[in-house]
Amino acid sequence: MAILDIIEIPDNRLRQISKPVERVTDEHRALIADMFETMYDAPGIGLAAIQVGVPERILVIDLQRPKDPDAPEATSEAEAEKIEYVHDPKVFINPVITWESDELSIYNEGCLSVPAQYADVDRPARIRATWLDETGAAHDAELDGLLATCLQHEMDHLEGILFIDHLSKLKRDMLLKKLEKSRRAKAA
Numbered sequence: 001m002a003i004l005d006i007i008e009i010p011d012n013r014l015r016q017i018s019k020p021v022e023r024v025t026d027e028h029r030a031l032i033a034d035m036f037e038t039m040y041d042a043p044g045i046g047l048a049a050i051q052v053g054v055p056e057r058i059l060v061i062d063l064q065r066p067k068d069p070d071a072p073e074a075t076s077e078a079e080a081e082k083i084e085y086v087h088d089p090k091v092f093i094n095p096v097i098t099w100e101s102d103e104l105s106i107y108n109e110g111c112l113s114v115p116a117q118y119a120d121v122d123r124p125a126r127i128r129a130t131w132l133d134e135t136g137a138a139h140d141a142e143l144d145g146l147l148a149t150c151l152q153h154e155m156d157h158l159e160g161i162l163f164i165d166h167l168s169k170l171k172r173d174m175l176l177k178k179l180e181k182s183r184r185a186k187a188a
């Protein structure tokens, strides 16, 4: 297993359209294991293969909710590392959305390819989707909540779309300026 480099904007590879997986192989399963390791290390709740430079329609998601939802929020990295999470790793290969609700939900989204920047995005609150898992088995399910939001965010990556593309130009430009500023501060 290995932690892979996550591509960040403005890398043009993030704008590629990813190709369907024809047959799920051991190479795919090895990539998926590395994607989980990379996502947990980041940390993030989802990762698309293109974010590690592989233009195939493969996503991993683990919402990693705290085991004790009433526990106080961590105020330091040391405290954050002590919190126990419920793991629910999910793999989505060749996902397709077959239905979406008219009702929208707003979530303050972030993206590992747009580091440390967050903005509210409107998306359908509920979706129905089909996909394959890492064994090649087919799934068809209705999803809601953060899982529906996260799957839509990840599926956008397969089309070369980032969450910032859903913002007004004004909000997007402000966010990109903040990103530039934080990168300059880090480099200094």
Ligand code: GNR
Residues within 6 Å of the ligand: 043, 044, 045, 046, 047, 048, 051, 107, 108, 109, 110, 111, 112, 113, 149, 150, 153, 154, 157
């Ligand atoms: O870690 C992530 N958090 C997140 C929060 C709200 C909506 C979507 C996401 S996905 C993101 C990781 C990532 O960039 N996946 O592509």
Ligand code: NI
Residues within 6 Å of the ligand: 110, 111, 112, 113, 153, 154, 157
């Ligand atoms: Ni993302």
